[in-house]
Amino acid sequence: MNTLTVKIPPELEQQLRQMSEQTALGKSELVRRALQAFMTQTNAASPLVSALDQAGDLVACFRGGPPDLSSNPEHLKDFGCV
Numbered sequence: 001m002n003t004l005t006v007k008i009p010p011e012l013e014q015q016l017r018q019m020s021e022q023t024a025l026g027k028s029e030l031v032r033r034a035l036q037a038f039m040t041q042t043n044a045a046s047p048l049v050s051a052l053d054q055a056g057d058l059v060a061c062f063r064g065g066p067p068d069l070s071s072n073p074e075h076l077k078d079f080g081c082v
Helices: 010-024 027-044 073-079
Strands: none
Touching: 010 027
16 A cells, blocks of 8 residues: 655644544545545536536527628627726
């Protein structure tokens, strides 16, 4: 087994010590289990998806509008933007 040194704040070390005493498990075993649970949870979470990926089928689906719709202040005056 490999060794890893980790710096933790005193409050976390105290909680770890208390949990070790309550469960009769060593601090190293508790840290291994917490790290494994975190890695499993992170891997199970869905990957980040960009807004473009989520709305990909909607991109460029509209035809016939003004080409400067998003940049011309004249088009935005009724929306309180200008």
